[in-house]
Amino acid sequence: MDRIIMIRNRHFLLVAIYSTLLMTSCIETFEATFEDFESAIVVEATITDKLEQQRVFLTRTFEFEDDGPSPETNASVRVEGGGNTFVFQESTPGLYISTQAFAAEPNTDYQLRIDTQNGRSYSSEQMTLPQATQIDDLRVERVTNDLGEEGVAILVDSFDPAGNSVNYRYQYEETFKIIAPFWTPNDLERTPAGIATEICQVSIIPDERSEETCFDTDFSNTIIQTSTKDLAEDRVSNFMVRFISRENYIISHRYSILVRQFVQSNEAFTFYETLNEFSGNESFFSETQPGFLEGNISSDTDTDEKVLGYFDVASVAEQRLFFNYSDLFPGEELPPYVDPCNLSAPPFRTPGNPPRCILAVQTDLGLVSYAGNNDSAGQNEGPYFVAPNVCGDCSEIGKVEVPEFWIEE
Incomplete structure (x- = not known):
């Protein structure tokens, strides 16, 4: 075996x-x-x-x-x-x-x-x-990869006129802005017993817990390297460090990548x-x-x-770039969010005796975010639309603090 x-x-x-x-x-x-x-x-x-x-x-x-x-x-x-x-x-x-x-x-x-x-x-x-070799250019281009998938490519150029560098390895650190698509300034809470006018009632309150805009950072976790030993000169040209599908939510708004280039021994x-x-x-x-x-x-x-x-022991050079989704896909639909964000309108309680609370329990557990009033509630629907909490609170997947290096357009 x-x-x-x-x-x-x-x-x-x-x-x-x-x-x-x-x-x-x-x-x-x-x-x-x-x-x-x-x-x-x-x-x-x-x-x-x-x-x-x-x-x-x-x-x-x-x-x-x-x-x-x-x-x-x-x-x-x-x-x-x-x-x-x-x-x-x-x-x-x-x-x-x-x-x-x-x-x-x-x-x-x-x-x-x-x-x-x-x-x-x-x-x-x-x-x-x-020997150290600098990154000459770091840029992003809209491309279609070999699998027919459309997205963006992070490309790097480098040149050592002395021809001593030859072996290059890359790492990257990517940071991106997250905007919760169903954030509102309002939240829900179970109505206190002394105020409630019906069983399992839930009320709208000012939102003091969720965030609309956050940031998250990921690091490369694969081996990315190239060699110029078989080329006429020690030049790295249009080397793709990172490909990101246009369906990836991390480029939905503003994205930044820090690329580090290591010169290695044989x-x-x-x-x-x-x-x-x-x-x-x-x-x-x-x-x-x-x-x-x-x-x-x-x-x-x-x-x-x-x-x-x-x-x-490696010499390192690094560069950072920023881009917005609209820079490369102007007027086009944003990538799908990390969650489908399907809206629902749960009723306050189940029918029968004794009733079982539905929306109040979801609210108590922090599972949903208020997304709007359901003014035309149908059968078995409640008065409020809610979305999964990640759709109304970006702090579920990111941090509120703006990175020190962050630059808006």
Whole structure:
């Protein structure tokens, strides 16, 4: 029977398959890395030349039937380089942030060291900073992708006239405005017993809880990279970092994306390229079968222990852009909201004796938002239209605070 081991970090998704019984087939078999499942540490660490508090992610592998990865907590994490030691403290489980801001410097060797709470130690190979290359242009265009889906493409251009950069990896952070389509300045509440004139009555009150406009932020969670090694010059041109369907609600109003471009070593590029191949579903049925992917981190305690992950030192450049849906789709219908937002008019109570409250219970539980009066109520309808709460209160899916970098048109 096959077993599946999954390693999932913020950017890692690695699957190792092995069998307890080998069967003859047209697909080549491989020697299993784990004969019996044993949790392995997963390390994600990229130190950049940007002056900031750097981050290291530590988790553990998990089996397919498990809920997900478990964070590696209470570890001692540090980066050594140039005669300095930069200490990292655990911010949230598995996330370690440097106690001071620092930037990787050229011609300096850096090494990651980790001591876990179970007494094991790990260290990386020494890594140096590649040459930096700026992003020349970041733009958005209305496109139709290869699947015939219409949307927008986030495109990047970059050029290194010296031809030394070659290997590029990208991450993005996208932020978007959310406007609740059925927000009103009014709300509903169960009418107090001393005021109510009928059973299960609900009344209109000023809305002091819901929000009409919010913002949300998401981060890239896939490996996005390209290489110019087979091109005539070290030029990245029209490389699509992100495609967004025009049916995606995140571009309904105003959208912003921050793109980070990392220049990588050949070793780092190969590692992420192989990881991306391993994590693809097609690998289950191809001749290239996934096994253990070796990075540049090893155990100092046990030379036979498997360590997953990579310590990278990369130069980084970043740019941000904003656009409105109307900039690319002028006069066209907005994408569908995150919820269908079907309106209903629940009655105050069910018929019969004793009655059962309907709208009052929905209101008490915060499930619905007031959307208007139902002045022509039909049979089994109440006097108010309501919508799912997410349709009248954007704080269900976003934050009210305007991001510091946010710029309106």
